[in-house]
Amino acid sequence: MYKLTGNIKMISPTVQVSDRFSKREFVVSDTNGMYPQDILFQATQDKCVILDTFQNGEQVEVSFNLRGREWTSPQGEVKYFNSLEAWRIEKVGNNQSQGIPSEGPSAMNINPMESNNSFAATADDDDLPF
Numbered sequence: 001m002y003k004l005t006g007n008i009k010m011i012s013p014t015v016q017v018s019d020r021f022s023k024r025e026f027v028v029s030d031t032n033g034m035y036p037q038d039i040l041f042q043a044t045q046d047k048c049v050i051l052d053t054f055q056n057g058e059q060v061e062v063s064f065n066l067r068g069r070e071w072t073s074p075q076g077e078v079k080y081f082n083s084l085e086a087w088r089i090e091k092v093g094n095n096q097s098q099g100i101p102s103e104g105p106s107a108m109n110i111n112p113m114e115s116n117n118s119f120a121a122t123a124d125d126d127d128l129p130f
Helices: 045-053
Strands: 002-011 015-018 021-030 037-044 059-072 078-091 097-099
Touching: 002 037, 021 045, 037 045, 045 078
Parallel strands: 037 078
Antiparallel strands: 002 021, 002 059, 015 021, 021 037, 059 078, 078 097
């Protein structure tokens, strides 16, 4: 599971790929790095409607899975494709999330920078005799 925070740049309409499969693409601009990146995500099936509650310009946190697949062309050439499958979208600053709530340790927002630093000494930890 991965997460990305950014601003929604574009939301496309839902596309009915087949009678049993639909998808909806959207772009989130990630401006946290030195060079801004526009990241394309897709929502599939029942998650397509999640995007109805969002607008361009809103800051969101997208929880997604990385998917990969192999495809062989009619000429026999093998190609590989990746997609970012969004399963939860949350407005930043609100506790409003859209998607299937997950359970267990992977659902927790664990920030490794917030863990206890074992090298930081406090008055209680000071065992020096002087």
